[in-house]
Structures are given as C-alpha cells and as structure tokens.
Amino acid sequence: MKHNFGAGPCILPKEVFQEASQAVLDFDNTGLSILEISHRSKEFEAVVIETERLVRELLNVPHGYSVLFLQGGASQQFAMVPMNILPEGAKAAYLDTGVWASKAAKEAKKVGQVEVVASSSDRNYCYVPKGYEIPSDAAYFHFTSNNTIYGTEVFETPKASIPIVVDMSSDILSRNINVADYDLIYAGAQKNMGPAGVTLVIIKDDLFGKSGRTLPTIFGYEAHAKAGSMYNTPPVFSIYVSMLNLRWLKAKGGIAVIEQENIVKARTLYDEIERNPYFRGTADVADRSRMNVTFVMDTPELEAEFLALAKERNLIGIKGHRSVGGFRASIYNALSIGSINALVDAMQEFEEGKK
Numbered sequence: 001m002k003h004n005f006g007a008g009p010c011i012l013p014k015e016v017f018q019e020a021s022q023a024v025l026d027f028d029n030t031g032l033s034i035l036e037i038s039h040r041s042k043e044f045e046a047v048v049i050e051t052e053r054l055v056r057e058l059l060n061v062p063h064g065y066s067v068l069f070l071q072g073g074a075s076q077q078f079a080m081v082p083m084n085i086l087p088e089g090a091k092a093a094y095l096d097t098g099v100w101a102s103k104a105a106k107e108a109k110k111v112g113q114v115e116v117v118a119s120s121s122d123r124n125y126c127y128v129p130k131g132y133e134i135p136s137d138a139a140y141f142h143f144t145s146n147n148t149i150y151g152t153e154v155f156e157t158p159k160a161s162i163p164i165v166v167d168m169s170s171d172i173l174s175r176n177i178n179v180a181d182y183d184l185i186y187a188g189a190q191k192n193m194g195p196a197g198v199t200l201v202i203i204k205d206d207l208f209g210k211s212g213r214t215l216p217t218i219f220g221y222e223a224h225a226k227a228g229s230m231y232n233t234p235p236v237f238s239i240y241v242s243m244l245n246l247r248w249l250k251a252k253g254g255i256a257v258i259e260q261e262n263i264v265k266a267r268t269l270y271d272e273i274e275r276n277p278y279f280r281g282t283a284d285v286a287d288r289s290r291m292n293v294t295f296v297m298d299t300p301e302l303e304a305e306f307l308a309l310a311k312e313r314n315l316i317g318i319k320g321h322r323s324v325g326g327f328r329a330s331i332y333n334a335l336s337i338g339s340i341n342a343l344v345d346a347m348q349e350f351e352e353g354k355k
C-alpha cells in the first residue's frame, strides 16, 4: 500500500475511487458510463443537486449565498474575482502569504489597483502577518487561508468592514468555518474536495454585478448561478467524484469529526518533527498548517538519504516544493492516521539507523 502525501491532486478515500470506477462502467444502473451521459439528463441533474446540497449542509452555508461548480481552477478565480467585484478606478486589498496569494494579487493588478496590506516574503513566507490594517475604502480584501507550499494556515478570519474573499483551495472542508464571515470563498477541488477539474465557489449573492463591468458571460458569476452551474457543459466526472467524497465526509460525521482527526494527525507529525533531532519544521509554530506539514534536515545529503528510505517505505509525494526545499507532507482529509504513523515510523527508523 502506498501512502500518498502529494499536495494536489491528492489522495481521496479508497471507497470513492471504487464507486467512481464502477460508475465509469455503469452509472447508477443506467447502462451508460458517467463519462458519456448527458449533463442535461435527470440522472446528472440529481448529481449536481446533491453535490450542492452536501456542500451547503457540511459547511452550513447560510441563505443568500450561491454555491457554484466552475472550471479553470483556483487560478481562474484569481482573475474572476477582480473582474466581478472590483469596479473601474477602485482598489483591492491583498494579503501576501506566498506564491498563490501573490499570483492572485498579480492577476488582480491586471484588472485594477491592488494594495498589498502585508507580506511575509521577508522570511520566505514561514509565517502569517498579523496586526495589519485593512483599508476600508478598498472594494474587497483577499487572503489565502492555507499556504500549501509553505505550510502555514490562517485560523482566525480577519475582520473587515469590506467584503472578504478567501482562497480556501487547500483547507476547505478540513475544519469548521463560519461561511457568513466571508463574502466569497473559492477552492480548486483537487486538494480536499474531489479530483482536479472543478472549482467550488461560494458567493454572497449581493456581489453579483458589483464591478459594473461588462464581462464575457462565462466569466460572470451571475450567469453560472442563474444556470445552476449548467451555463455550459460542467465537468461532469469531477462533480460526480466530488459528490462521492462529500457523501463519504458526511457519513464519517461531517466537518466536526474530520477536524478532530486532522488535529490529531497534524499533532502526531509535528510532535515527531520536534522530538526527532534530524528534522526541523519550517513554519512558525503559531501558524503551522494542519494540511501541509513542511520540514527540513540539516544537509542535502541527509535529505536524500531520508527520501530514499521514505520511498522504500512507500511514502509518496513528500519532497518539498522547490521554493522551500526539504519535505512537505500533505495530510488532507482522506489521508489516514495510519499513513501518518508510517511516516513517523520511518523518521524514527532513520534516527535509530544513525546511532
């Protein structure tokens, strides 16, 4: 058995893979594959409706918000957000906590003005800035709740008098959030919700048309909302597999249960990193992510040695992103405590081998 610590696309529950593969052959006893059915069929319509219902239920989405399933990944949202809610001549405020956050700001700059309210680039994004001011005259404030590459996470939602937009690609559905604290939430599915190809957007309806810009229809949130995410052919299979994964999460007991598991998983791994003299965490303790655990060793030689041992122990995808180096264990919802223990065992075995 492989333990998949990949950052995204990433692990999903085995049951989900099994059901999805069955549906590729025969979807819901229709005699047709999920890959060939019409997106306008009543069977697929039921899938979209259930997927939306599960998102609303699991995240407790309040009234007045639309739940959309779009394409183009989180990267398309970097552009769609300002196109839809940044009026001509107005500015947007961005928090710079890493590559994804700065890419989001860069795209917004192509649409209008951007004020970066704070940045943690001075220490290679190993922490989340605090105590910054959010300008009340900006059209919105954007931040990234989990910094997938650096292993930092924002647990406390910033408070602002302006709309708050968050990129939750890598921690959506991993912990309890209060959706009403945000005006727009987006997440590429491939880290915690499903396979690549679908992007979740939860948007407060009063943001529709906010920028006053004339947009190509496909880039406007309202058209997608009005059409129930069926303005054009949606990513049928990705939505279907997301639905299976959301069902799995609900059957487990929902967000409250998975959050507890995620806390235990992260603590188990961070405890070993702190205890084991060969490893060192890279993120400031107060801002450590529960989804992406980043750590290094003293020399490239030691790192190569541990990577080889990890490979032997079927620990896959733990090489760190090139901008941080070392290791990154992505420990999303579907990764079991058993896989965490396998990694911890390998770290202890490495230490023993040096005695």
Ligand SMILES: *Cc1c(COP(=O)(O)O)cnc(C)c1O
Pocket: 008, 072, 073, 074, 075, 076, 100, 144, 146, 147, 148, 167, 168, 169, 170, 188, 189, 191
């Ligand atoms: C992976 C990731 C992205 C990029 O997502 P795409 O769907 O590939 O565009 C953006 N933001 C965060 C926080 C990510 O982890």
